[in-house]
Amino acid sequence: MTSSALALVNVLAAEGSEGDSGFQAPTIAEFYPESLVSFSLFGIDFEFTRITFILFIATAAIMLLLVLAVRRPGIVPGKLQWLAESGYSVVRDGIARDVIGPKGLPFAPFLGSLFFFILANNAMSIVPFFQISPMSKFAFPLVLAVFVWVLYNYIGIREQGAAKYFKDAAIPPGVPKAALILVTPIELLQVFVIRPFTLAVRLFANMFAGHMLLVVFSLGAVYLLQVGNLSAIFAPFSLIMAIVMTFFELLVIVLQAYVFTVLTATYLNGAVEPAH
Amino acid sequence: MNILAAESANPLLPPIGEIIVGVIAFAILYFVLAKFVFPQMEKTFVARREAIEGGIERADAMQAEAKAALAQYRAQLAEAQAEAAKIRDDARAEGQQIIEELRAQAQTESARIIARGEEQLTASRQQVLNELRGQIGTLAVSLAGKVVGESLADDARRSGTVDRFLDDLDGMSATTGTSATTGTAATTGSADGRGGSSAYVPQDAR
Secondary structure (H helix, E strand, O other), rough: OHHHHHHHHHHHHHOOOOOOOOOOOOOOHHOOOOOEEEEOOOOOEEEEOOOHHHHHHHHHHHHHHHHOOOOOOOOOOHHHHHHHHHHHHHHHHHHHHHHHHHHHHHHHHHHHHHHHHHHHHHHHOOOOOOOHHHHHOHHHHHHHHHHHHHHHHHHHHHOOOHHHHHHHHHHOOOHHHHHHHHHHHHHHHHHHHHHHHHHHHHHHHHHHHHHHHHHHHHHHHHHHHHHOOOOHHHHHHHHHHHHHHHHHHHHHHHHHHHHHHHHHHHHHHHHHHOOO | OOOOOHHHHOOOOOOOOHHHHHHHHHHHHHHHHHHHHHHHHHHHHHHHHHHHHHHHHHHHHHHHHHHHHHHHHHHHHHHHHHHHHHEEEEEEEEHHHHHHHHHHHHHHHHHHHHHHHHHHHHHHHHHHHHHHHHHHHHHHHHHHHHHHHOHHHHHHHHHHHHHHHHHHHHHHHHOOOOOOOOHHHHHHHOOOOOOOHHHHHHHHHO
16 A cells, blocks of 8 residues: 555545544655565665665666667667657757767766656656655665766866865865855865755655645545535645646656756766866 | 654655665666667767768769769850851851852853954954955956956056055054044944954955
């Protein structure tokens, strides 16, 4: 039983308990469904919940789709090939080449993988019967952000040399000496802590909030319908809002995947090219 | 709530297990995409670009070929026109030359014919003159004899009167010119027109 369904049961149960509880809003428990498989390996506890499986399904699905898309490539692409190539082209030309610059193309596969991984997992938030994005679990965006953090620092050190890279990060060129007291801690904090953290939180929070919104409006519609008085009149509004928010969620899904990739490219650009 | 742990969970503190799952999922996807999918797409992009550029190149080549053919055709046309003009000029010049030649030929021919006619005329005149010269003496003597009533022939012949008379006539006509003195000038002119003014004096006498 999903946690949303559980919340639905609670909403329906509220009727019987004679108004003392009223509408029970969905809680953070939404994101902690019961464990389906759990085991311990090397002292680390693994709990496979339905969200974990959604992650696997989304990843496998996008992988399968892309592999199928390029299985028999044609100069004149088929629909699936065209779709996949368009997605990759956006990342390759629009992000890797245009944001990072001429040195950006080698990063296209990484950026493309990021984009498709986030897109597929985000999309799960509105796919029927799944309806929750693994990206609303902080662990997954965090993993991606850490990958990005490691990559751009590694590239920065490789391209500019460790000394110059850290010096430029701590003391940005062109800043007055007196201002360095303020600028240096902020810059260091920004490059090495805030960037990955905001990257992960931005994606996580968007998907988290999106899911919450959808659940609130859906449950609200159900609650208003069965609460018993004239409230039923307002149920359609709540339902319409749930539908509207689903479309909004679609926008967020694509936008956040894009934003994450673009920001990664921006950080990589800073690492590839010395600060001006 | 049957998930008690969830109530107190901080969503920003993920369990290690979940992180590892995320790493594995992304690593697998990255491996497959970077190894199989994206290189294949790059290959397709290159092939597509080459196909398009090849098409453009082919079109360029065709256009160049067409232009060359047109230039060649125009050159040939100009050449043919020049040749035609030359042939026409040549023909005209040749025609002119033929006409000139024919005209010259005709002129020579006509001159020759005229000359021959004149020659014949002169010859026949000489002949007539000689004949008359022979007969006129006899005629004159016999006529005079008839008038006088006796034969003067022998005397005349003997004394050479006739010949002398004729010579005088010749001499006279030679000094006075053709028609000026004689009454038959018109006749004389129309009969001959030029030269030999003395030739017709005997006709006068007759």
